[in-house]
Amino acid sequence: MARGVGLLVAAAGVLARRVALLVTLLAVVFAAVAFLPGDAAAASLERGAGAAAIAARRAQLGLDRPLVERFARWMGGLVTGxxxxxxRGQPISSLVWGALPNTLRMGALALLLTVVAALALGCWAALRPGGPVDRALGLGATVTLALPEFVVGSLLVLVFALWLGLLPAVASVGSGGGLPARAVVLPVLAIAIPQIGWNTRLVRAALAEQARLPHVDAAVLDGLPRGRLLVRHLLPGALPAVATSVVASVGLxxxxxxxxxxxxxxxxxxxxLTQAVTDRDAPLVAGVVAVTGALIMVLLVLADGVRAWATWGTR
Incomplete structure (x- = not known):
């Protein structure tokens, strides 16, 4: 009982700090867009609009009010949903929630690929610690971890779309409004590859830590095969650290x-988000950041809970 209450109190404190951080981030984003050259009034009008039309549009959008007041009014609306x-007069909620399913679908596929590949590669390396496979996977994981998604995506397009012609370079929406399976292969790989590198290193480190425990040494001396040693002794002990790593990777x-x-x-x-920045539309940019930030915040709190539970379980 005390353990559960302690976890709830800790989770509430972490959640409060992350909410404060998200509000601060939204304020910074709002201000950053406001200080970009140009504004939403000129971007939303036809090219060549006169000064009077732009001034009227600014008044209509509330851009003639102080930045702090505009942000406070937007935050007041956000609290009520x-x-x-x-x-351009479109509801921000419908734009964001309409685009979110594609983003979540892509993210879920990339996360699934990340988990499967990282577990497989980390276990493969752990079977022969210090061997050629272990060293090669360690180097590969370090290299992929250092590459941002847009670099990985550009390399994938160069190889599989331009050189080999196997996959499309850009996605095209099908007649039913969905994305063809071939169109999501390269984007999912671009998202997953850096995360596979990161999680492979963590899986390998967690397994190595378990391998140093006394009961594992005893199992090795008893002649337990490497495969059974991995499944029965190493993986169960490493799973809390692996689970925490995976949950924390969801935000990335x-x-x-x-x-x-x-x-x-x-x-x-x-x-x-790209269109919002082009239009200098601070409320739309902040709306995208609010939704994605809230999702990441919840998942990070979950990661903290998993880590706390695993830590308390070892006491």
């Missing part, structure tokens, strides 16, 4: 998905 309208996967969507022209939150 109303993110306002874009500079979601952020990488937004980047990958922009590279591969996928109609998700990345496309919405």
């Amino acid at each position: 109303d993110m306002g309208v874009t500079a 996967v979601l952020g990488g998905t937004v980047v990958s969507e922009t590279v591969f022209n996928i109609p998700g939150l990345g496309a919405v």
